[in-house]
Amino acid sequence: xxxxxxxxxxxxxxxxxxxxxxxxxxxxxxxxxxxxxxxxxxxxxxxxxxxxxxxxxxxxxxxxxxxxxxxxxxxxxxxxxxxxxxxxxxxxxxxxxxxxxxxxxxxxxxxxxxxxxxxxxxxxxxxxxxxxxxxxxxxxxxxxxxxxxxxxxxxxxxxxxxxxxxxxxxxxxxxxxxxxxxxxxxxxxxxxxxxxxxxxxxxxxxxxxxxxxxxxxxxxxxxxxxxxxxxxxxxxxxxxxxxxxxxxxxxxxxxxxxxxxxxxxxxxxxxxxxxxxxxxxxxxxxxxxxxxxxxxxxxxxxxxxxxxxxxxxxxxxxxxxxxxxxxxxxxxxxxxxxxxxxxxxxxxxxxxxxxxxxxxxxxxxxxxxxxxxxxxxxxxxxxxxxxxxxxxxxxxxxxxxxxxxxxxxxxxxxxxxxxxxxxxx
Amino acid sequence: xxxxxxxxxxxxxxxxxxxxxxxxxxxxxxxxxxxxxxxxxxxxxxxxxxxxxxxxxxxxxxxxxxxxxxxxxxxxxxxxxxxxxxxxxxxxxxxxxxxxxxxxxxxxxxxxxxxxxxxxxxxxxxxxxxxxxxxxxxxxxxxxxxxxxxxxxxxxxxxxxxxxxxxxxxxxxxxxxxxxxxxxxxxxxxxxxxxxxxxxxxxxxxxxxxxxxxxxxxxxxxxxxxxxxxxxxxxxxxxxxxxxxxxxxxxxxxxxxxxxxxxxxxxxxxxxxxxxxxxxxxxxxxxxxxxxxxxxxxxxxxxxxxxxxxxxxxxxxxxxxxxxxxxxxxxxxxxxxxxxxxxxxxxxxxxxxxxxxxxxxxxxxxxxxxxxxxxxxxxxxxxxxxxxxxxxxxxxxxxxxxxxxxxxxxxxxxxxxxxxxxxxxxxxx
Numbered sequence: 028x029x030x031x032x033x034x035x036x037x038x039x040x041x042x043x044x045x046x047x048x049x050x051x052x053x054x055x056x057x058x059x060x061x062x063x064x065x066x067x068x069x070x071x072x073x074x075x076x077x078x079x080x081x082x083x084x085x086x087x088x089x090x091x092x093x094x095x096x097x098x099x100x101x102x103x104x105x106x107x108x109x110x111x112x113x114x115x116x117x118x119x120x121x122x123x124x125x126x127x128x129x130x131x132x133x134x135x136x137x138x139x140x141x142x143x144x145x146x147x148x149x150x151x152x153x154x155x156x157x158x159x160x161x162x163x164x165x166x167x168x169x170x171x172x173x174x175x176x177x178x179x180x181x182x183x184x185x186x187x188x189x190x191x192x193x194x195x196x197x198x199x200x201x202x203x204x205x206x207x208x209x210x211x212x213x214x215x216x217x218x219x220x221x222x223x224x225x226x227x228x229x230x231x232x233x234x235x236x237x238x239x240x241x242x243x244x245x246x247x248x249x250x251x252x253x254x255x256x257x258x259x260x261x262x263x264x265x266x267x268x269x270x271x272x273x274x275x276x277x278x279x280x281x282x283x284x285x286x287x288x289x290x291x292x293x294x295x296x297x298x299x300x301x302x303x304x305x306x307x308x309x310x311x312x313x314x315x316x317x318x319x320x321x322x323x324x325x326x327x328x329x330x331x332x333x334x335x336x337x338x339x340x341x342x343x344x345x346x347x348x349x350x351x352x353x354x355x356x357x358x359x360x361x362x363x364x365x366x367x368x369x370x371x372x373x374x375x376x377x378x379x380x381x382x383x384x385x386x387x388x389x390x391x392x393x394x395x396x397x398x399x400x401x402x403x404x405x406x407x408x409x410x411x412x413x414x415x416x417x418x419x420x421x422x423x424x425x426x427x428x429x430x431x432x433x434x435x436x437x438x439x440x441x442x443x444x445x446x447x448x449x450x451x452x
Numbered sequence: 453x454x455x456x457x458x459x460x461x462x463x464x465x466x467x468x469x470x471x472x473x474x475x476x477x478x479x480x481x482x483x484x485x486x487x488x489x490x491x492x493x494x495x496x497x498x499x500x501x502x503x504x505x506x507x508x509x510x511x512x513x514x515x516x517x518x519x520x521x522x523x524x525x526x527x528x529x530x531x532x533x534x535x536x537x538x539x540x541x542x543x544x545x546x547x548x549x550x551x552x553x554x555x556x557x558x559x560x561x562x563x564x565x566x567x568x569x570x571x572x573x574x575x576x577x578x579x580x581x582x583x584x585x586x587x588x589x590x591x592x593x594x595x596x597x598x599x600x601x602x603x604x605x606x607x608x609x610x611x612x613x614x615x616x617x618x619x620x621x622x623x624x625x626x627x628x629x630x631x632x633x634x635x636x637x638x639x640x641x642x643x644x645x646x647x648x649x650x651x652x653x654x655x656x657x658x659x660x661x662x663x664x665x666x667x668x669x670x671x672x673x674x675x676x677x678x679x680x681x682x683x684x685x686x687x688x689x690x691x692x693x694x695x696x697x698x699x700x701x702x703x704x705x706x707x708x709x710x711x712x713x714x715x716x717x718x719x720x721x722x723x724x725x726x727x728x729x730x731x732x733x734x735x736x737x738x739x740x741x742x743x744x745x746x747x748x749x750x751x752x753x754x755x756x757x758x759x760x761x762x763x764x765x766x767x768x769x770x771x772x773x774x775x776x777x778x779x780x781x782x783x784x785x786x787x788x789x790x791x792x793x794x795x796x797x798x799x800x801x802x803x804x805x806x807x808x809x810x811x812x813x814x815x816x817x818x819x820x821x822x823x824x825x826x827x828x829x830x831x832x833x834x835x836x837x838x839x840x841x842x843x844x845x846x847x848x849x850x851x852x853x854x855x856x857x858x859x860x861x862x863x864x865x866x867x868x869x870x871x872x873x874x875x876x877x878x879x880x881x
Contacts, residue, residue: 046487049821085750171707174777176705275876279597312535327591383561384544387561
C-alpha cells in the first residue's frame with residue numbers, strides 16, 4: 028500500500044491488484060454532516076449518479092458502462108463516524124481483457140472523476156428535471172423503509188437513542204424537507220461538500236499517477252478548506268427506555284437494543300472491539316448465537332455490532348411475537364455473564380481465529396481490500412496491513428474483552444411486533 | 453463482439469480442472485494463485501421441489517420444507533455441531549437451500565485440508581434424534597416467519613401459486629410450521645440416501661487450494677471408491693394450457709403496493725446453456741436499466757429503483773417475473789405488456805442486445821476474480837449439465853435473432869399471471 032498527499036486534504040492511495048482481472052478507482056469525500064442540508068446531500072448523491080457534463084443522460088451513461096464490458100459505477104452516501112462520506116467508484120475489466128484493445132482504464136477515470144467533479148449543470152445549478160425525478164426517488168426510498176421491518180426497527184431504535192444530537196442526523200434525509208430541495212440548494216450543498224471535504228482516492232490496477240494528475244486538474248479552480256473529522260461522541264448513560272410498536276399482520280417480531288459507553292474516551296482499540304463483538308454476538312461461535320438462538324430457540328437471528336465513533340453497541344434480533352421480553356432478558360443475561368466473567372479460552376480463540384481468517388481474506392477482493400484501508404483512514408488511524416492487524420488481534424486478552432464489554436449499558440430497547448397498541452416508553 | 457476471441461479469452465480465464473471419482477462425485481477445482489482464501493461448495497441436486505420420488509422402487513413423499521430442514525440438520529453429528537469443528541480452524545461455514553439444490557460451504561485462509569475433511573465428513577452423514585429435530589423445528593419456524601414478512605418473497609411464492617397447479621414450486625422452500633412438524637428421522641434418512649449419494653453431488657473448490665489437496669481429501673472421505681448404488685427416479689408432469697389463476701391480491705403491513713407480473717415459460721432442459729442465458733437476458737431486454745421503458749418508469753416515478761425482472765426456475769418449471777413497488781402497479785403491468793408486444797412485433801433493439809451481452813460477459817469475468825463466485829458459478833453450471841466454458845461459448849454464439857425467437861416463445865399472455873400486495877389498513881401513513 029502506498030499513500031501520498033497530493034494537496035491539503037487530498038490523498039492518493041495505491042493498492043496492488045495484479046491478481047485481479049478488474050481494476051477499480053474509488054473516490055471518497057468526507058465532510059461534516061448538517062441537519063439543515065441532510066436531505067440535499069441525500070438527493071445530491073442520486074443526481075450525481077445519473078450522469079455528468081460530458082454524458083448528462085442517465086440511459087446514455089448506462090449504455091456507456093455496458094459498452095465498457097459492464098463496468099460498474101456507484102455513487103453512495105454513507106456515515107463516517109459522525110460525518111458523511113460521499114463515494115463514487117468504478118470497477119471494470121482490465122485493458123488486457125478488452126476485445127478490441129480499448130483503453131478502458133482511461134475511460135473509467137474519465138467517468139468517475141466526471142461524476143464527482145464535472146456535474147451536469149443548467150444555468151449554473153443542477154438540472155431541474157433530474158432534481159425533480161430524484162426527489163421522487165428519495166421520497167419512495169424513505170417511505171419504503173417501513174416495508175423492511177428489520178431495518179425499520181433498527182432505525183426507530185436509533186432515532187430514540189440519538190435523540191436530536193449530531194449522530195441523529197438521518198443519512199437518507201427527511202421526507203418533510205424534500206419540498207424545500209431545489210436545483211439551487213443542491214448546488215449550494217455540492218459546493219459546500221467540495222470545499223470542506225477531505226478527499227481520498229484509491230487506485231487498484233490502474234495508472235495511479237495519471238489519476239492523481241487528473242484529480243488535481245479537476246480541483247484546480249475549487250476554493251478548498253478541508254475540515255477536520257468530527258470528534259467521537261457517546262450518548263450519556265440513562266435508565267433503559269422501552270418502546271413497543273404494534274403492527275397488525277406482522278408475523279415475526281423484531282427487537283433492537285442499543286447500548287452506550289456513556290463516554291467516547293478512551294476510544295477503544297479496534298482489534299479489541301472487534302474481538303469483543305465477535306465473542307458476544309458476531310457469528311456462529313458467539314454467545315448470542317449459541318445460547319439465545321441455538322440452545323433457547325428464541326430467535327432466528329441475533330447479532331451484535333459496535334461503532335467506536337459513537338460509543339454504541341447494537342443488538343438486533345428476529346423473535347417470536349410474545350417472546351420479545353424473554354429474548355431481551357436472554358440477550359442481557361449473556362452480556363452480564365461476559366461482564367462478570369471473561370470468555371473461556373476456547374470461545375476467545377474461536378472468535379479470534381474467525382477474525383484472523385477474515386483479515387487474510389481482506390486482500391482477496393478489490394472492494395474488501397479498499398474497504399480495509401479506507402476503514403482505518405475513516406477512523407483516523409494510521410493504516411496498517413492485515414498482517415500487522417493480526418498481530419494486534421493476537422495480543423488481545425480475555426480480560427481486555429471482559430473490560431471492553433463492561434463499558435456498555437442498555438439505553439434503548441425497541442420492539443416491533445404483531446398486534447395492536449403502541450407503548451412509547 | 454468477436455466470438456472466437458471472446459471464447460478463447462474466457463476459456464483461458466476459467467482454467468478449471470474436472471474429475472469424476474469412482475464414487476460418482478464430480479470434483480471441480482480452480483486454483484487461484486496469489487489468493488489467501490479457499491472457498492469450497494459441496495452441493496446436491498436436491499431442492500425444495502424434489503418432494504415425490506422413488507428410492508430403489510419404493511415411493512417416498514416428502515412434506516414441504518424437507519430439503520431445507522435436512523440442510524439445517526446436516527450440521528449435526530454424534531460428536532456435536534459442525535460449526536464447532538469449523539470454529540477450531542477459523543473457517544466461516546454456511547449452507548443454503550434453493551428450489552433445486554442444497555449447498556454446504558466454507559471459506560478459510562488456513563487449514564484447507566482440515567476444513568475439507570469437516571465438510572466431506574459431515575455432509576451426507578446425517579445424525580438425527582427426535583429431540584434434535586424438535587429443537588430445529590423451533591429455529592426454522594422463526595425463519596419461516598421472517599420470510600412471511602418479506603414482500604418480495606411473498607410475491608414470488610404467490611406468483612408460482614398462480615402459474616402452477618401442481619408443481620411443488622408453489623410451496624415455500626422452508627415449508628410451513630405444520631409441514632415440518634410431520635418430519636421423522638426415517639424420512640430424513642431416506643432423503644440422505646437418495647440425494648446425498650456422491651453421484652448426485654458436486655464439489656467445487658476455488659482459491660488458495662491445489663487439485664491434489666482436494667483429491668486427497670476426497671480419498672480420506674472414501675469418495676475415491678465406488679458408492680452403494682441406489683436408483684432414484686422422479687418426474688414432474690408438464691403443465692400447459694391456461695394458468696390456474698390469473699390474479700392474486702392480498703394485503704401486508706406495507707406502505708407501498710408491490711406487484712409481480714410473471715410468465716410461465718418452458719423449463720430449461722438439462723445442458724441447455726443457450727436457453728438459460730437467453731432467459732437471463734430477456735428481462736434486461738424488456739425493462740433493464742438500459743431500456744427506454746425502464747427510463748420512463750423511473751422518470752415518471754412509476755417504480756422503485758429496485759424494480760427488475762428475472763428468470764426463476766427449477767426442475768420442471770420456469771417463470772420470468774417482473775417485480776417491484778409502485779403506486780400504480782396495474783399501469784406498470786400494462787406498460788410491460790405493451791413493451792413485450794412491441795418487441796414481439798419489431799424484435800429486440802440490436803444495439804441494446806450487444807450491450808446486454810457485453811454486460812453478461814463482464815459479469816462472468818468479474819466472478820472469476822472471486823473465489824466464492826467462481827466456486828458458485830462452477831457448481832451451478834455443473835448441476836445444470838454444462839461447464840462454465842460452455843456457458844461462455846453459448847453466450848458468444850448468441851445472436852439477436854435468438855433473442856427475438858425466445859421472446860416470442862416465452863411471453864404468452866395466456867401463460868401469465870399478476871400478483872399484487874396492497875398495504876394493510878392500520879399500517880404506517
